[in-house]
Amino acid sequence: AQRVTQPEKLLSVFKGAPVELKCNYSYSGSPELFWYVQYSRQRLQLLLRHISRESIKGFTADLNKGETSFHLKKPFAQEEDSAMYYCALRGSQGNLIFGKGTKLSVKP
Amino acid sequence: DAGITQSPRYKITETGRQVTLMCHQTWSHSYMFWYRQDLGHGLRLIYYSAAADITDKGEVPDGYVVSRSKTENFPLTLESATRSQTSVYFCASRDSRFRSYEQYFGPGTRLTVT
Numbered sequence: 001a002q003r004v005t006q007p008e009k010l011l012s013v014f015k016g017a018p019v020e021l022k023c024n025y026s027y028s029g030s031p032e033l034f035w036y037v038q039y040s041r042q043r044l045q046l047l048l049r050h051i052s053r054e055s056i057k058g059f060t061a062d063l064n065k066g067e068t069s070f071h072l073k074k075p076f077a078q079e080e081d082s083a084m085y086y087c088a089l090r091g092s093q094g095n096l097i098f099g100k101g102t103k104l105s106v107k108p
Numbered sequence: 109d110a111g112i113t114q115s116p117r118y119k120i121t122e123t124g125r126q127v128t129l130m131c132h133q134t135w136s137h138s139y140m141f142w143y144r145q146d147l148g149h150g151l152r153l154i155y156y157s158a159a160a161d162i163t164d165k166g167e168v169p170d171g172y173v174v175s176r177s178k179t180e181n182f183p184l185t186l187e188s189a190t191r192s193q194t195s196v197y198f199c200a201s202r203d204s205r206f207r208s209y210e211q212y213f214g215p216g217t218r219l220t221v222t
Contacts, residue, residue: 032209044213086150090209093156095141095166100150
């Protein structure tokens with residue numbers, strides 16, 4: 001079964017603290033994973049994808065096939081990082097399979 | 109370049125009424141998708157389309173109908189709206205020419221069924 005699990009519904013940190021949003025997946029084959037971000041009342045936008053190995057807005061994510069994880073990390077959180085974060089996996093229908101999302105709240 | 113747009117942005121309708129949500133993209137992407145976003149469920153795929161005149165069911169298709177007569181449009185119709193269909197609906201598109209499965213999302217339609 002293809003599945004994405006984001007175990008934390010809400011993650012609250014202080015500004016300047018490190019952040020790690022967890023994502024685990026279930027997929028037989030070579031997975032393609034993404035992180036999408038949704039700021040308040042805005043559309044979802046791509047934050048990063050594992051195949052490009054980019055760092056966007058200070059966020060990075062490494063695919064760990066052994067642990068079937070794709071955790072999102074940032075060393076120093078900023079208030080503007082407060083948003084809803086979705087981990088997504090490419091599905092067999094060409095769609096994206098989303099986790100339930102983690103709401104990140106960065107306090108001043 | 110408008111990209112991908114949805115209309116209306118907000119809609120209130122009554123139980124039993126038919127309502128159509130519109131999605132339009134200007135990129136000529138072959139793939140288009142409809143998702144619904146609900147608290148505690150994340151985004152779930154309703155229907156998708158690989159090209160004009162080709163549509164297929166997603167995870168939660170019951171109560172919805174789609175059509176795609178033109179590449180750029182992908183309307184979603186609720187034939188007889190129910191309260192359980194109160195949700196935020198997102199349309200997305202993807203270019204099949206590239207290896208990446210990145211999808212581009214519209215701004216969403218917030219639908220309330222009373």
